[in-house]
Amino acid sequence: MKIVSVLGSPKKNGNTASLLQAYLQGVREKNKSAEITQIILASQKIVMCKGCNSCKNGNAACIIKDDMDKNYALVRAADVLIMATPVYVFNMTAQLKAFLDRLYALNGDELFGKQIVLLTTYGATDEEEAGVGSIVQTIKMIAHMLNMNFKHNINVSTANQEILENQAALHKAFCLGLAL
Numbered sequence: 001m002k003i004v005s006v007l008g009s010p011k012k013n014g015n016t017a018s019l020l021q022a023y024l025q026g027v028r029e030k031n032k033s034a035e036i037t038q039i040i041l042a043s044q045k046i047v048m049c050k051g052c053n054s055c056k057n058g059n060a061a062c063i064i065k066d067d068m069d070k071n072y073a074l075v076r077a078a079d080v081l082i083m084a085t086p087v088y089v090f091n092m093t094a095q096l097k098a099f100l101d102r103l104y105a106l107n108g109d110e111l112f113g114k115q116i117v118l119l120t121t122y123g124a125t126d127e128e129e130a131g132v133g134s135i136v137q138t139i140k141m142i143a144h145m146l147n148m149n150f151k152h153n154i155n156v157s158t159a160n161q162e163i164l165e166n167q168a169a170l171h172k173a174f175c176l177g178l179a180l
């Protein structure tokens, strides 16, 4: 199984990264042969989609040359995509949104049948007020439109505890990884 995780937080070692690592530990525990590639958007140069539509007008892929070149190849080859993002202003981070916008260059068929997983952290105490719902809705809509399989998601508040101190959340993410 080829798995690609995408960390959308600007913090490479922040809460969302910790939640993702716990999830990936569970995945590795269950599936020793899983091939996991981690994309850390904060370490990459990804230009915003320009909406030129070249990708839909004869060009096989996006005409912008940046780190998405290698990401396209990884996404095409993946069986599972894991999106991990903190909630920023009631939505995913701009980094993750830019990545998703650029996936528009792929032919929809290239994503057909892949599993998609969502991990979020948020600062509010109440999940309903955090803005998590809009991220879940967006990822579910992507999955629905492209015939992907929305596998599961986990959303954890960091209001009272950093993720690394939150043993219950780490365990929950680990167990969800086991269930992939």
Ligand SMILES: Cc1cc2nc3c(=O)[nH]c(=O)nc-3n(C[C@H](O)[C@H](O)[C@H](O)COP(=O)(O)O)c2cc1C
Binding pocket: 009, 010, 011, 013, 014, 015, 016, 017, 086, 087, 088, 089, 090, 091, 121, 122, 123, 124, 129, 130, 131, 158
């Ligand atoms: C610019 C910014 C916007 C944020 N917007 C929200 C928000 O709308 N709702 C929320 O619950 N938390 C919000 N937060 C809090 C983060 O989601 C939370 O602290 C998260 O755990 C940070 O994850 P990280 O350590 O991976 O960056 C925001 C934080 C920042 C810096």
